[in-house]
Amino acid sequence: MTDSLCLPLLTLTMAEAQLCGLQDEFTCSVCLDTLTDPVSLHCGHNFCLKCLSNYWDQSQVCSCPQCRHTFTTRPELNRNTLLNEVIKKLKKTTLSPPPPQNYAGPGDVECDFCTGKKFRAMKSCLTCMASYCQTHLQPHYERDALKHHKLVDPDRNLKEKLCEKHQKSLELFCKTDDSCICMMCVVTGHNGHKMVELETEREEKQKQLGATLSNIKRRLLKREKTLKEMRRAMEEMKVS
Incomplete structure (x- = not known):
């Protein structure tokens, strides 16, 4: 292969590699x-027109799904022509779909922010009361306003951790x-009451349950011993 042919091919390969990296x-x-x-x-994040429209239609406020930046009025959505052309070129390269093992299966907790086929949640946030896949979880690690949120292993019973009243x-x-109460309960109906953190309680x-179980176990062992003694006494009576 001549040098004149090798150079364009090399340039094309490098361009494809750069696109795949992006x-x-x-x-x-x-x-x-x-x-x-x-x-x-305006915050710099990009979304599918349909995805963002549906997301805002289902939300009470207009905010960026990625960084949570809130808009006072719903922005008019116009297609980014330049970005669209770049993506067309990107699709011509070797694109690979997300690994199938990341999709939520039976028994998995689903991401609350995925649309269509749900991805498996990696963490649940007790502050947001929502579960996130790896991609949607990133803002909790990157944005200062979210870094203090309490993340736990995926929990499918988050609704049970919400105050029914507030x-x-x-x-x-x-x-x-x-x-169990929330902070609003403290202000509205529990003033002067004795309260502790949920973890402390x-x-x-x-500890109380452990002590109760130990007590029950001792009683069972004592009754088993009494039962054995009664059976032995009955056998001795039969022999007599």
Whole structure:
């Protein structure tokens, strides 16, 4: 192969490699697929026109799904023509879909922010009361406003951790009323009550449960011993 042919091929290969390296930049963080009819927000993040429209239609506020930047009025969405052309070229390269093992299967907790086929949640946020896949979880590691949120292993029962009255996260335990409460409950109905953190109460309850189980076990062993003695006495009576 002559040098005149090698140079264009080498340039093409390098360009494809660079585009593939930027594949994540052209992925919609809502559907986790390559952008379709891309639109750009003022915060700099890009989404599929349809994905962002549906996301806002289902939300009470207009905010960026990735960085949570809130807009006072719903912005008019116009397709980013330049980005759309770049994505067309990107699609001509060797694109690979997300690994299938990342999709949620039976028994997995699904990501609350994926549309279409859900990805498996990597963490649940007790502050946001939502579960996130690896992609949608990133803002919690990158944005200062989200870094203080409490992340736990995926939990499918997050709704049970919400206050039924105020729909806020249950953070305290009221010993006076023997109930889990949120911060709004403290202000509205538990003033002057004895309260502790949920974790503190959980540890105390576990200790009490452990003591109760040990007591039950001792009683069972004592009754088994009594039963054996009675059986032995009955056998001796039969022999007599």
